[in-house]
Structure formats: C-alpha cells, structure tokens
Amino acid sequence: MHLINLFSASLEITSVQIIYTSALGILFGLVYLVTKNLTVTIISHTLIDFIAFMADPKAIFGLGHPTVNLIDFVFNLTILIIFFAYAKLFLKKINLKKLQKNWN
Incomplete structure (x- = not known):
C-alpha cells in the first residue's frame, strides 16, 4: 500500500x-505468533502512527518536500536486515510444524 506514495513523494x-x-510487518507478525492476539499488533501500529x-x-499527509539522505536509508535498510535475520532465527527456534499443528 505504501507504493501509492510514489504519486505524491519521491522514490527515496x-x-x-x-x-x-516491511520491518514493522515482520515484527508484528512475530508478535502475533507469540501472543496469538491481533489486538496487540493493532494497538502497536496505532501508537506508532500517532507518535509519527x-x-x-506534514509528513503524514505528504505535505512539504521531505528528503532522505544516504545515512537514513542505510540505517532503515540495516533495521530491515536485522528484523529478517531475527524472524528467521525465531521461526527456526519455535519449530514451524509445531506452530502449524497448534493453529489447527
């Protein structure tokens, strides 16, 4: 859904x-797997949006012309890579077959 921002914001x-x-999506997915409670992720998302x-x-409504420097981009990309690695380790640790069995 954030790709729609290309109509009002820069590619950067x-x-x-x-x-x-994407990083938040991974985090929220892991929180849901642990808590089996969607309310926790909904409240977290709401708080993050409210704080932003x-x-x-102006940034929320796409007003102004914000820019992204290379340091911000690399920092965010690093966070995403860390979240992907953590998710992989987490899913390996909890045994995906056991998790699927609990859902049924």
Whole structure:
C-alpha cells in the first residue's frame, strides 16, 4: 500500500517507507505468533502512527518536500536486515510444524 506514495513523494522517501513498514510487518507478525492476539499488533501500529503524526503532521499527509539522505536509508535498510535475520532465527527456534499443528 505504501507504493501509492510514489504519486505524491519521491522514490527515496517511498523506498524508506517500504523498508520501514516491511520491518514493522515482520515484527508484528512475530508478535502475533507469540501472543496469538491481533489486538496487540493493532494497538502497536496505532501508537506508532500517532507518535509519527505528533512528531511531524506534514509528513503524514505528504505535505512539504521531505528528503532522505544516504545515512537514513542505510540505517532503515540495516533495521530491515536485522528484523529478517531475527524472524528467521525465531521461526527456526519455535519449530514451524509445531506452530502449524497448534493453529489447527
């Protein structure tokens, strides 16, 4: 859904948003696997959006012309890579077959 921002934001801004939301998606997925409670992830997402809005309302509505420097981009990409690695280790540890059995 964040690809839609390409209509109002630069490729750099949209790329960072996609990296950031992918990392959060992995984190929220892991939280759901552990808690089996979607409410926790919904509240977390709401709080993150609220804090972002309070920090810079213009950025939420796509106003202004924000820019992304290389350091911000690399930092966000590093976070995504760490989250992917953690998710892989986490899923390996909990034994995916056991998890699927519990869902049925």
